[in-house]
Amino acid sequence: MSAQRKHAATVTTTDHRPIRDRLADAVAGAVARVAAEQGLELVVDPSTVHLERPARREHGDWSTNIAMVTAKRAGTNPRALATSVVEVLERSLPAHVVSVELAGPGFVNFRLDDGWLHEAMAAVLAEGEDGYARPDIGHGERVQVEFISANPTGPIHVGNGWWGSYGDALARVLARSGHVVSREYYVNDTGGQIRTLGMSLLARAQGADVPEGGYQGQYVTDLAAEYDGPDDVTAAGRWAADRILDKIKATLASVGIVFDEWYSQASIEESGAVDETVALLEAKGLVYEQDGATWFRSEQLGDVRDRVLRKANGDATYLAGDLAYHRDKFLVRGFDRVIDVFGADHHGQVASLMAGVEALGVDPGRLEVKLGQMVSLVDGDETVKMGKRAGNAIDLDTVISDIGPDATRILSLMSSLDQAATFDLASVREQSAENPVFYVQMASARIGGVGRKAAERGVARAPLAEVDLSLLTHPRELEVLRCLEELPEVVADAAVDRAPTKVTTWVRKLASNFHGFYHDCPILADDVDPALAQARLWLVEASRIGLAIGLGLLGVSAPEAM
RNA sequence: GCCCCUGUAGCUCAGCGGAUAGAGCGUCGCCCUCCGGAGGCGAAAGCGCAGGUUCGAUUCCUGCCAGGGGCACCA
Numbered sequence: 129m130s131a132q133r134k135h136a137a138t139v140t141t142t143d144h145r146p147i148r149d150r151l152a153d154a155v156a157g158a159v160a161r162v163a164a165e166q167g168l169e170l171v172v173d174p175s176t177v178h179l180e181r182p183a184r185r186e187h188g189d190w191s192t193n194i195a196m197v198t199a200k201r202a203g204t205n206p207r208a209l210a211t212s213v214v215e216v217l218e219r220s221l222p223a224h225v226v227s228v229e230l231a232g233p234g235f236v237n238f239r240l241d242d243g244w245l246h247e248a249m250a251a252v253l254a255e256g257e258d259g260y261a262r263p264d265i266g267h268g269e270r271v272q273v274e275f276i277s278a279n280p281t282g283p284i285h286v287g288n289g290w291w292g293s294y295g296d297a298l299a300r301v302l303a304r305s306g307h308v309v310s311r312e313y314y315v316n317d318t319g320g321q322i323r324t325l326g327m328s329l330l331a332r333a334q335g336a337d338v339p340e341g342g343y344q345g346q347y348v349t350d351l352a353a354e355y356d357g358p359d360d361v362t363a364a365g366r367w368a369a370d371r372i373l374d375k376i377k378a379t380l381a382s383v384g385i386v387f388d389e390w391y392s393q394a395s396i397e398e399s400g401a402v403d404e405t406v407a408l409l410e411a412k413g414l415v416y417e418q419d420g421a422t423w424f425r426s427e428q429l430g431d432v433r434d435r436v437l438r439k440a441n442g443d444a445t446y447l448a449g450d451l452a453y454h455r456d457k458f459l460v461r462g463f464d465r466v467i468d469v470f471g472a473d474h475h476g477q478v479a480s481l482m483a484g485v486e487a488l489g490v491d492p493g494r495l496e497v498k499l500g501q502m503v504s505l506v507d508g509d510e511t512v513k514m515g516k517r518a519g520n521a522i523d524l525d526t527v528i529s530d531i532g533p534d535a536t537r538i539l540s541l542m543s544s545l546d547q548a549a550t551f552d553l554a555s556v557r558e559q560s561a562e563n564p565v566f567y568v569q570m571a572s573a574r575i576g577g578v579g580r581k582a583a584e585r586g587v588a589r590a591p592l593a594e595v596d597l598s599l600l601t602h603p604r605e606l607e608v609l610r611c612l613e614e615l616p617e618v619v620a621d622a623a624v625d626r627a628p629t630k631v632t633t634w635v636r637k638l639a640s641n642f643h644g645f646y647h648d649c650p651i652l653a654d655d656v657d658p659a660l661a662q663a664r665l666w667l668v669e670a671s672r673i674g675l676a677i678g679l680g681l682l683g684v685s686a687p688e689a690m
Numbered sequence: 691g692c693c694c695c696u697g698u699a700g701c702u703c704a705g706c707g708g709a710u711a712g713a714g715c716g717u718c719g720c721c722c723u724c725c726g727g728a729g730g731c732g733a734a735a736g737c738g739c740a741g742g743u744u745c746g747a748u749u750c751c752u753g754c755c756a757g758g759g760g761c762a763c764c765a
Contacts, residue, residue: 178708180708182708182709183708183709183710183711183712184709184710187709191708191709193707193708193745193746196708196745196746197745199745200745205745206745231709232708232709233708233709233745233746234745235708235709279765281765316765319764319765320764320765321764321765324764393765419763420763421763422763423763432692432693432761433761435762435763436762436763437763438763439763440763441763443763445762445763445764445765446764446765447765449765450765471759472694472695472758472759472760473759473760474760474765475693475694475695475759475760475761476693476694476759476760476761476762477760477765478693478694478760479693479761499694499695499759501694501695501696501758501759502695502758502759504758506702542702542703542704542714543702543703543704544703544704545695546695546696547695547696547703548695548696548757548758548759549702549703550701550702550703551702552701552702552715555702555714555715563714563728564713564714564715566728567714567728567729569728570726570728570729573726573728574725574726574729577725577726578725580725581725581726582725584725585725625706629704630704632704633704633705633712633713636704636713636714637713640713643729643730644729644730644731646725646726646729646730647724647727647729647730647731648730650724650725651725652725653724653725689726690726690728
């Protein structure tokens with residue numbers, strides 16, 4: 129114990145940057161030194177030095193492959209170069225570094241004292257839930273994320289819930305990493321499908337069967353019972369679409385998905401923007417008439433074929449509207465970047481959309497289309513049927529009321545968008561023991577429990593300045609700290625890769641580490657040294673912050689009790 | 691036929707250029723005088739096949755095989 133106290137001599141460095149940056153500087157400096165001493169042609173920029181946390185602890189706390197990636201360029205071999213780099217680094221060890229060694233094919237491994245983790249913990253506590261893990265990689269870039277955009281012709285399905293959870297979590301991740309984000313839902317409230325919906329509604333209202341190709345679902349019958357508008361298919365369709373859209377909004381809000389903008393396709397057409405867009409393309413010689421229709425020469429812009437913009441009957445196609453819409457996004461509203469999240473069944477539109485955007489003079493690199501693969505549902509051993517036109521399909525709303533909003537979101541964010549995933553409702557249903565949501569939320573509840581128990585026993589957290597964090601030396605404590613230290617990079621990676629799933633993986637890891645700590649490190653037991661108890665209470669608080677940030681990015685609640 | 695995505699443990703999924711590939715569930719075996727055992731510890735079990743690039747490939751490239759989704763004057 130007193131031995132632990134000795135470590136308390138806090139290592140104060142004036143350099144508060146992340147340890148990774150400091151090590152990168154040291155490595156780059158060492159390489160420069162080696163190059164100078166040995167006359168090698170070798171210059172490395174610190175920002176290009178790759179540093180990683182080795183999977184195996186015996187390989188140290190940090191590791192760099194610098195010798196392996198530069199040896200050839202320098203005209204030497206990896207192990208020889210690494211040996212020299214190690215020698216130079218040993219002359220003056222960077223802060224917290226206890227030893228540097230050469231390993232394997234030429235890795236340079238760093239072993240650090242625990243102080244770097246205590247520093248990381250102090251940073252978590254100092255910056256808090258709002259400030260920690262807020263890497264500015266966006267530099268204020270204005271990005272719009274358009275997602276779901278399901279047609280308001282029926283309840284939204286589970287796939288929309290998945291892609292919606294993705295789009296929303298991506299928006300959260302981008303917002304946290306220095307982007308100015310706007311969430312948008314494009315409402316397809318015009319065109320043939322609306323008339324089909326109106327026709328289906330009117331048929332039901334008259335007590336007739338819905339004609340072939342119409343919408344058969346019970347919701348149409350229910351809406352028909354309320355309808356007392358005109359006998360016009362378009363009017364009836366719009367009326368029904370409005371009702372359905374309200375329902376969709378409510379469903380999405382129940383899982384924490386809210387949009388900044390619900391953009392109406394009809395409004396675009398009515399504004400004349402579609403005509404203007406077609407005229408713009410025409411002015412560029414990209415439009416021609418054939419068979420009574422107006423065509424876009426998209427093939428010469430990378431599409432597999434040319435596309436119709438205006439049908440022979442005079443109606444604008446979906447593409448024409450979509451191009452006007454994207455022109456509005458980029459050229460009118462001025463987003464720097466647009467990310468469209470589509471279902472894989474809309475893959476066919478991507479090439480023509482890209483071609484059109486480019487033709488309108490927008491750098492196509494500013495438009496990203498993420499395709500969500502199809503999802504299938506399973507309930508234990510049973511396959512669950514989905515599909516809008518089928519009568520008894522399971523829709524998103526049904527799933528949410530079955531397994532709850534948090535489970536719905538975490539389930540959606542456990543697998544990558546590119547993976548055609550199978551979700552098992554049974555694995556996540558309330559009251560079930562084998563539930564990944566509970567595992568994470570249990571950590572949150574335990575954190576709350578510690579707070580309640582501490583209050584019960586009259587134990588208050590001392591001011592952080594009076595607490596000796598260096599008492600945290602138990603492997604379980606250090607594992608939690610290692611995990612917390614990674615969060616800023618996890619957020620950055622998730623943003624850059626457009627992969628909020630990385631946050632899910634991290635949250636589960638933090639929960640696992642916390643459970644291990646909780647299990648092995650008593651906090652409020654009588655035989656725990658009060659100074660250590662204080663440090664552990666603050667570790668619980670740091671964990672709370674990390675968990676709150678992570679779950680917040682996923683849109684999952686962090687309950688204080690369960 | 692062409693385009694996109696995917697093939698990792700019995701199942702569902704992580705890992706996306708690094709040194710002995712992870713988790714949950716399932717199977718087998720341990721741990722409750724302890725702040726919530728809805729926990730913790732351990733065991734068995736895996737990168738579709740073949741080439742290539744690289745100091746190094748589950749990860750990148752090509753081909754093949756298998757599965758899913760697209761290729762409308764529908765949205």
